[in-house]
Amino acid sequence: MEQLKARILRDGRVLPNSVVKVDSFLNHQVDPALIQAIGEWLAGHFADTPFTKVLTIEASGIHIAYATALAAGVPMVYAKKRKALTQGDDLYHSEVWSYTRQETYRITVARPYLEASDRVLIVDDILAEGSALLGLVDIVRQSGAGMVGIGVAIEKSFQAGRGRLEELGVRVHALARIASLEGGTIQFLE
Amino acid sequence: MEQLKARILRDGRVLPNSVVKVDSFLNHQVDPALIQAIGEWLAGHFADTPFTKVLTIEASGIHIAYATALAAGVPMVYAKKRKALTQGDDLYHSEVWSYTRQETYRITVARPYLEASDRVLIVDDILAEGSALLGLVDIVRQSGAGMVGIGVAIEKSFQAGRGRLEELGVRVHALARIASLEGGTIQFLE
Numbered sequence: 591m592e593q594l595k596a597r598i599l600r601d602g603r604v605l606p607n608s609v610v611k612v613d614s615f616l617n618h619q620v621d622p623a624l625i626q627a628i629g630e631w632l633a634g635h636f637a638d639t640p641f642t643k644v645l646t647i648e649a650s651g652i653h654i655a656y657a658t659a660l661a662a663g664v665p666m667v668y669a670k671k672r673k674a675l676t677q678g679d680d681l682y683h684s685e686v687w688s689y690t691r692q693e694t695y696r697i698t699v700a701r702p703y704l705e706a707s708d709r710v711l712i713v714d715d716i717l718a719e720g721s722a723l724l725g726l727v728d729i730v731r732q733s734g735a736g737m738v739g740i741g742v743a744i745e746k747s748f749q750a751g752r753g754r755l756e757e758l759g760v761r762v763h764a765l766a767r768i769a770s771l772e773g774g775t776i777q778f779l780e
Numbered sequence: 781m782e783q784l785k786a787r788i789l790r791d792g793r794v795l796p797n798s799v800v801k802v803d804s805f806l807n808h809q810v811d812p813a814l815i816q817a818i819g820e821w822l823a824g825h826f827a828d829t830p831f832t833k834v835l836t837i838e839a840s841g842i843h844i845a846y847a848t849a850l851a852a853g854v855p856m857v858y859a860k861k862r863k864a865l866t867q868g869d870d871l872y873h874s875e876v877w878s879y880t881r882q883e884t885y886r887i888t889v890a891r892p893y894l895e896a897s898d899r900v901l902i903v904d905d906i907l908a909e910g911s912a913l914l915g916l917v918d919i920v921r922q923s924g925a926g927m928v929g930i931g932v933a934i935e936k937s938f939q940a941g942r943g944r945l946e947e948l949g950v951r952v953h954a955l956a957r958i959a960s961l962e963g964g965t966i967q968f969l970e
Contacts, residue, residue: 619857619893622850648839649858653846660812667809668839672881691862703809 591631591765594743595778597624598766604774608746616743617650617715628765629657632713632741635763636662641711641738643667643704645730647697647722654743655713662711667704669697669726682732684725689718697725699733706734717742717764720751727760739763746771747779781821781955784933785968787814788956794964798936806933807840807905818955819847822903822931825953826852831901831928833857833894835920837887837912844933845903852901857894859887859916872922874915879908887915889923896924907932907954910941917950929953936961937969 603611615621632654641662646655647669659666672695681698688695704710710730714723723740730737737760745752745764748771752762767779793801805811822844831852836845837859849856862885871888878885894900900923902916913930920927927950935942935954938961945952957969 613890614893618860618890619855620846620849621855622846622853625846626850649842649860650838652839652842653856656810656812656815656843656846659810660816663812665809665811666843670808670839700803700808703804 591628593624593627594766597621598744598768599776602776604771604776608748608771610744610746610768610771610776612716612744620653622653625653625657626661628654628743629659630661631765632658632711632763633661636711636739636741639709639738641709643708643710643735644713645669645699645704645710645726646713647671647726650716651714654715658711658713658741665703667699669699669729671695671697682729684728684732686725687721689721697722697729699729701733704730704733704735708733708735709738710735711738712740714740714742715744717745717751717755717762718749720749720754723751723755724758727755727758741765744768781818783814783817784956787811788934788958789966792966794961794966798938798961800934800936800958800961800966802906802934810843812843815843815847818844818933819849820851821955822848822901822953823851826901826929826931829899829928831899833898833900833925834903835859835889835894835900835916836903837861837916840906841904844905848901848903848931855893857889859889859919861885861887872919874918874922876915877911879911887912887919889919891923894920894923894925898923898925899928900925901928902930904930904932905934907935907941907945907952908939910939910944913941913945914948917945917948931955934958 644659739761769779770777834849929951960967
């Protein structure tokens with residue numbers, strides 16, 4: 591998606607340890623028109639395999655998943671990273687390792703919101719090592735729902751996430767695939 | 781907003797300790813068409829005092845703030861509840877007490893995304909005791925930005941939040957004001 595790639599080149603900042611910071615428009619400050627375009631793109635890309643739910647994980651996937659769900663006319667569900675006191679016990683859960691926070695955490699989805707009759711599109715902001723997305727795939731499988739695929743705004747293609755997800759037979763689509771951040775320069779895959 | 785009140789009456793569930801669970805359409809599973817309508821309503825309500833940023837806090841305010849920002853054509857910023865390793869030190873922060881989690885946590889906003897020239901509308905899903913919103917007001921004041929007001933989907937009017945915010949001179953608007961949950965029955969303020 592050329593609009594997103596141009597924005598990454600203009601406003602993304604490359605930090606040490608292969609981090610690309612996009613928090614001026616994607617995941618801290620958010621440009622709503624860009625997110626709407628990303629959501630419409632993802633909904634259109636997966637329109638050939640209709641889905642009944644968009645699933646993401648709090649927090650930085652929520653607005654992108656919402657925009658996708660709005661474009662597709664289906665509900666969005668976001669997995670929670672911590673159990674709220676009001677949440678009850680009727681939950682799917684999975685364990686996720688966070689590289690940015692260096693800790694394991696439990697993600698949960700209330701069972702009534704993912705059913706075996708659902709067909710699920712998973713959406714997130716960034717695919718790097720794929721930990722959070724593997725946790726979401728695990729939860730979809732527990733529910734018995736169909737797995738339509740995974741759509742992300744940005745993929746760091748030099749990390750292992752896509753490979754791990756494709757090994758599970760999951761279709762992955764990224765709007766901007768970053769091949770390299772070496773020397774502080776952002777290079778996209780063609 | 782009649783659409784939201786009708787949805788709360790149909791799908792909300794009253795739990796003990798004055799909790800109303802709306803996680804089938806507002807803050808776990810999300811109905812995008814309803815959220816879009818809420819965002820357009822809030823943007824319209826505050827259109828008389830134009831704002832340059834919509835500010836919320838992760839996670840359950842994000843989609844509502846996004847929908848409001850999209851309708852108004854301005855950026856959205858969400859405060860983070862935990863510091864990410866990539867976030868740097870150039871931050872505003874405030875301390876927030878969570879009643880649902882029974883703990884204090886620090887919320888942060890990167891300084892470049894709130895400037896003294898900004899005029900800020902704060903948006904969240906639910907106003908009860910007002911802790912998170914007081915933290916956001918504190919951050920807006922630190923930034924020197926103008927405070928346009930606070931818009932929330934649901935207010936529990938029998939709790940102290942609105943009073944605390946109005947004491948600070950902040951304009952508060954709620955689309956559904958719940959007067960009472962006594963006996964498990966949802967009663968709205970007129």
